[in-house]
Amino acid sequence: MTEADTILQWVAPRSRVLDLGCGDGSLLRRLWEERQAPGYGVEIDDAHVLECIRNDVNVLQMDLEDGLATFADRSFDCVILSETLQAIHRQEPLLKEMLRVGGEAIVSFPNFGYWRARIQIALGGRMPVSRELPYQWYDTPNVHLCTLVDFEALCAKLGFRVLERVVLTGGRRVHYLANLLGGLAIYRVSA
């Protein structure tokens, strides 16, 4: 099971989707092909924008840090932020904007509470480097890492409801001690 498989299950057929930080557009392509869900991607990176155009998906080259002012209230059924949350500088306003623009939000991120990360810090005394977090601390796009518990606390603070949660490690679903055993968390939330 992959992250994309999880997201696809959560998106109802023919939903209108906005994928923030959409990369090469492969998720949008699958959403169109498997869910007939028309979507738009937002991406800043030139190489990724070009891949999106090659993939024949709608891509809008914009900086998420500038907010979502281009998008009208409730203009999407679902707004996706896939493994991008940790690279955003101002997360609170973006999360609020996602649920202004969309009825639901899907947010995924690498879990900083994963036991391998904890051990590297606790025993090795070093910032974790792993499959999920492959960067050195001084050379990383990730500026705001968090754990499952942290994210759920933020959702509570913002008044978001967590509708569903899937936690994955190495492509397998984690059912117990998710904040310790989970490498990647995917949430479906609403206002």
Add this chain to the structure above:
Amino acid sequence: MIVEARKASFGEPLRLRSGAVLPEFEIAYETYGTLNAARSNAVLVCHALNASHHVAGAYADDPENLGWWDNMVGPGKPLDTDRFFVVGNNYIGSCFGSTGPTSINPGTGRPWGADFPVVTVEDWVAAQARLADFLGIERFAAVMGGSIGAMQALYWALAYPGRVRHSIVIAATPRLSAQNIGFNEVARQAIMTDPDFHGGHYYDKGAVPARGLRIARMIGHITYLSDDAMMEKFGRQLRRAAPGFDFDIDFEIESYLRYQGDKFASYFDANTYLRITKALDYFDPAGDFGGDLSKAFARATADFLVVSFTSDWRFSPARSREIVRALLDNRRVVSYLEIDAPQGHDAFLLEDPRYHGALRAYFANIAL
């Protein structure tokens, strides 16, 4: 690529947005590539202020005179003429071959001059639709342009939704700002207050309002470049060993602007310049919809590619994002590129691998 300029004549009168009627007109055009049997591969390219129907390639008797968008259009280029049938056209009111102020007024047998009506983007597009009919093109695979050309590409999608599959809108604005109009008015005043203008009837007098034209061009040129690009190109570099403490050319930028102004005044028509700037000022497709661009776009059915350049302060990325917003509101298929380019408005004419790569990929995905 060896190309040939042609002319198409239209005897049916054209009613203009102003209410004036053009009794007959000609459009100068060029074509590149071959129209396929299904007539599904035609692309109309629309030009900006000082360009023409000569989009790509060179004439057999003038090999140095390359088309203005030769880096974009041609065999193997982003808009590949091995696959597409590309039509370059000169809009009416221009001075490069289509009917304009320098043409003969059939009513008087003399050049139109000041009597040539004020034409608009809407009128250009209506005339281009006649050209499409003449060429047997029911529906364009794409209509494409930069700057004023982008206004035409955009308006095609609104005026003839059934005749455009893709609208490619580059370095555009949905309407001019007060500042944009202000620059245009300074340019017009420079021309109209030139003693050689003679109220627009200067052809008879053997005069050319060259002083006004060159000032108009100098102002225009400043708005086409970014502050950074100008500083990079010219800096504060002097043309002479030391400041002269007089009013001859001290700085490189002065020399450049004077050169550009003189060059422009030697080939461009002042009456045409006045009309093009007015066409720009009047363009406002949201005007009929209480200023609501989203409502204006409700008619559009085309897919859109919108491209802006970060350093373009004449038609800034924010203007292009207004277009994107209106398209999103109408749930149109749209992609938007914001190219981080330093050159300003003129970037749309230059070769940039990100810009050209994206257009190449976009055209490759247009089914024929």
